[in-house]
Amino acid sequence: MVTLTEGKLICPKCYGNGFRRVWKDADEKVMIEIDCAFCNNQGEVPITKDTLRAIKEENDEVTKKTKN
Numbered sequence: 001m002v003t004l005t006e007g008k009l010i011c012p013k014c015y016g017n018g019f020r021r022v023w024k025d026a027d028e029k030v031m032i033e034i035d036c037a038f039c040n041n042q043g044e045v046p047i048t049k050d051t052l053r054a055i056k057e058e059n060d061e062v063t064k065k066t067k068n
């Protein structure tokens with residue numbers, strides 16, 4: 001769930017952490033933390049048309065994956 005603050009919203013990519021955890025290798029043994037490029041490590045993003053569109057595209061992607 002996205003939490004709204006004034007003019008900004010919690011980054012949907014990193015959930016406000018400012019970084020994301022990803023598997024370092026394809027064998028999924030080691031996790032590393034990478035900077036979140038979507039919010040530029042801020043953990044929140046300004047509400048703009050671009051931001052909202054990116055979030056919508058992300059949601060559409062998830063929906064597609066879920067259906068398959």
Ligand SMILES: [Zn+2]
Binds near residue numbers: 015039040
């Ligand atoms: Zn982020």
